[in-house]
Amino acid sequence: MRQRVVRVALTAALVAVVLLAVPLALVIRSSLYADQRDALERAALSAAVRVNTDYLSGDPAELPAPPDGGHLGLYDTHLRLRAGDGPATGDAPVRRALGATVVRADSAGDLTVTVPVPHAEQVIGVVRASSPADAVRDRVLAAWAALAGACALALSAAVLLARRQARALATPLEDLSRHCRAVTDGDLSARAAPSSISEIDQVAHTHNEMLHSLTELLRHERDFTTNASHQLRTPLTGLQLTLEAGLTQGDARLRPVVEEALATTRRLHDTVEEVLRLSRSRGLPHAVAPDMAVSRLVRDLEGRWHGLLARDGRRLECTTEGVADDARVPGAPLAEILGVLLDNARVHGRGTVRLTVRDLEDALAFDVTDEGGIEQDPAHLFDRGHSDGGQGAGIGLALARDLALSLGGRLSLTGRRPSTFTVLVPVRGGEPQDGG
Template identity: 35%
Template sequence: MKRRMINSLLGVVLVVVVVFCAPLAVVEKKSIVDSAQDRVSAAAVRLLGLVETRLSAGEPVTGERIGAQVIEGDYAEIQIPGQALITIGTKPAGGNPLTATVPGASGETVTVEQSRSDVDHEVGHMLLLLGLVALLAVQAAVALAVWQARRLARPLTDLVETAERLGSGDPRPRDRRYGVAELDRVAEVLDASAERIGRMLTAERRLAADASHQLRTPLTALSMRLEEITALAHQPDTVREEATIALQQVERLTDVVQRLLTNQRDTHGPSAGGFELDEVIRQQREEWAATMRGAGRRLVIEGLAGVVALGTPGTVSQVLATLIENSLMHGAGTVTLRVRPSGSSVVVEVQDEGSGVPAELGNRVFERAVSGRNSTGIGLAVARDLAEADGGRLELLSLRPPVFALFLNRPTVT
């Protein structure tokens, strides 16, 4: 591309130089020759005037008397009727000299000749000057063509590199502009595409991290239920109860997967509706009972009963499961799940008897990759996202003892 641009611009400049310099050289050459011819004609007229002056005064006309009036290097012939031809100077060598012949009133004739060497020398200087100008113009054109080719080729090279980076999974935008409207537009489109691809990759990575974290809890609970079923195979009623709970765990697992996918594809989330909060809390108590017993701890339910809240049961269940699991992993003692009113909302608090949240963390516990222990730091961040997507909010009310609160709206009574 660079070579084509250089050749194109150089070709245009060469055409311009030829079109401009060739006529100029012809015109200048003619001007130089005409000027020299005029000088020779003027010398002949001046010499004829001297001859006529001497003839009218009756003075003799000889080469010695008027030779000083002839310009050095010129050759003159004076033809006077009844006299021999008078010559002054040396006849120019070579052919085709500049010649001027002027007749007088009494029949005399004066002819002046001048060698073309001076004219040819002057024409040569003129052509040399034009040649130097043309050469400088061509050199300037080459420099301009190289600069312009680099200026236009560099953005294209950058755009190719950007496209290659996008294809290799590096979506960082370059934010480079080149002062050329068309190239800047392409750069803007590529940068916008890079940002979109970056958001898509981030969403995919986030989905993978969220899924791996959020699926762990129901899978662990399901595993424990199945272990209990195996251990209680001799008790049919108990086996049936545990199998029913295991099926509920499978349904919850399915709901978790569906919810994660929905959060990635639909930024508005599902439509929230009224549901019985007691049913969700009961489900959590049943699911975590075995785990709590295995850890030597208790899950206590306190507060209001028969509360109807706005939201999605699966989402609320997932948020509460995350809070309970967080208390089980990082807290100690009894885990209390408390339901209380708060204005037009209902609050579900999860509290334990552990050392609490470090003061330096504060509300940063809801940020991704922030954890007070050796954990992923994803659970609380995902729980807050789920709560907000469902129309509620998740907050940390107290550091010591640690109290996490899920705020849910209540249906409007008409």
């Protein structure tokens, strides 16, 4: 911006200088030449007044002193030099002056003015005044040099003023840009400082107000998530303890039901923890340790969702394609993502649901496919609050996408008919940490 302001100011100053200096230079040239010719004409007229007719009979003619650096000469009607300095024979301006007219002309590199000498209504001679044109040209060049120096001085002053003004304009904007970058990097406490420019101060004030509102909004959302998670964990923990106690004292016929309820509460507890983790990470990629083997994750998902789909007369097929045995992924968050996709296929899809895991060397692709189709606009499919066919709250896919991003992965729709969602998750091999 600084260079742009300087260039604009310099261009404007240069245009102004050119529009002023060029006509002024022409005026200076014309004025100096005209002044010199006027001086020659005055000298020639003064000499013509002093000439009398006696010079034709041989009496010497007295001429005044010529102008500085110039010459004065008296010529008779036969173009012969009779007094003063000049060519021995009168030139074209002298010849033209015999017609009783004052002649201004250039001759042989000189500026010349010829004035007729009248007597008894006749021309009895011509006074010729001349000076070298080089002298006037040197004066013109000297004046032009002074004009060029003044123009250069004006341009230099314009550049200095433009640089100062550009610095005054750019500094608060650069400061505002640094604060915006700090906010982008996660520092929500950054605030733009006031400057001496009211328009920029207004932008900075609006930026600070917007940032304050955004900070308060994020704080309220994080507080709500933290409070909700805290309030949910306490009764969930109590419910788990009650169910675990029921396993040791309850009826054997109720044992499978209690175990299923206990597993459900544990999964709900993991869900609460993942939502809390996501709120703390603010949706940004966050390193999560790969703590579960892919094979165990697939088995757990199959055990959980097989019965739910079977109740609706549908099948669940889980396969892995070339996935290494030691490939590990973040179990809890990935289980939440795939759970959302499987539930979405159960509620909105039809036919057989397939969970396929593919090895992509530095990442694993988890494909969830059913035999239905996606009618909703893919551009809004992951927008929070949008749901297919008006069923649900439109939160599941948005939450799954945020969870995938928090893992450094990506969730996308890779097929509309049949509907296919793909989760890409970075992986690494490692020693088992969970006994699975």
